[in-house]
Amino acid sequence: MDKSKMLNEIEDKLKVVNKGMFRSEDFDDANIDEIEGIHNMVTSRSNISAIEQSAIIEELSKLRK
Numbered sequence: 334m335d336k337s338k339m340l341n342e343i344e345d346k347l348k349v350v351n352k353g354m355f356r357s358e359d360f361d362d363a364n365i366d367e368i369e370g371i372h373n374m375v376t377s378r379s380n381i382s383a384i385e386q387s388a389i390i391e392e393l394s395k396l397r398k
Contacts, residue, residue: 336365336386339372343393346375355393364396 337357344355354388371389375381381389 334372336360336362336368339368340362343372343375343389344371347389355388359397360367361382361396361398367396368393 335357340355340357340360343349344352349355371393375389
């Protein structure tokens with residue numbers, strides 16, 4: 334799966350209000366494994382708490398260029 338699709342699915346699952354917050358061009362391809370790990374965790378869960386959402390968003394923000 335490509336980086337852009339994974340980031341879009343993460344945004345959708347987390348119900349991010351600011352769409353485009355995680356644009357694929359803002360992330361280095363070297364971080365694809367970390368993004369994929371977050372994507373797999375997020376999409377496999379039925380519920381994600383607000384605290385978990387904040388932590389995931391913070392983690393993705395650290396991966397930005």
